[in-house]
Amino acid sequence: MTVDYNVSVQENRFDLLYEDNILVGLIETVQQDDEMMIVNVAIDPDHQGRGFGTLLMRHAEQLARALSLRSTRLYTNKLMVENIALYERLGYCFEKETHHDLGTIAVHMVRPVSYNA
Template sequence: MEPILRLAGPADAEAIRALTREAYAKWVPVAGREPLPMQVDYEDAVRRHRFDLACLGEVLAALIETVPEGDELLIVNVAVRPAFQKRGLGVRLLRLAERLAAEAGLSGTRLYTNKLFAENIALYRSLGYAIESEEVQTIGVRVNMVKPFAPC
């Protein structure tokens, strides 16, 4: 089944929260705490950021949250419901974000993840993201990754 992509609205906030909590639950034992996306006020986030949703039938299967930041598009969150992981939905949404950034004339995309989430870092690297820096924070080490677009 091919996913239907659509923009989120305020009525989607609770479904976004539920999907995000489900998708990030596997990282709680790794990080020893709830990852930040599990703690977000999604009613507020849906008003301030763009959310693209991937639906399979009536089920919200995946999402990507983006916001312009300087001359790049920040990927704040990409989450896939566990039952739909390993089907390429997350990659498809990352490619969508890259296309949106290019169409907006931005210089690239950026994202961040926890250093303990090695599986995510490997995936992002395989898609052309490079580690720009690491930041030691009170909640762990944040890995900042960027994917600049090739000059025309």
């Protein structure tokens, strides 16, 4: 799972999260058909555990809702068990696993967009 950020910054959306003028996190998304793919979510290690990741995930869901999309989706390394647990708490459901080079296993998760909230 490698990334060419020269392409990503041209094709994907990046939303940055600041606290007191300090960049604390970002979320990268891209619309794929009727879904919003969460490509990347990252929080500065000094600011983790304070709800910023959840805030950014909910932001992506709001973007999907504003575009009348069906769902948000993401994938993560199977070894990232804390991230997977967070996504499950946020309502994401396991969809499938895919095997990649060097033995990496990606866990794919999806969450339907709620139009009642």
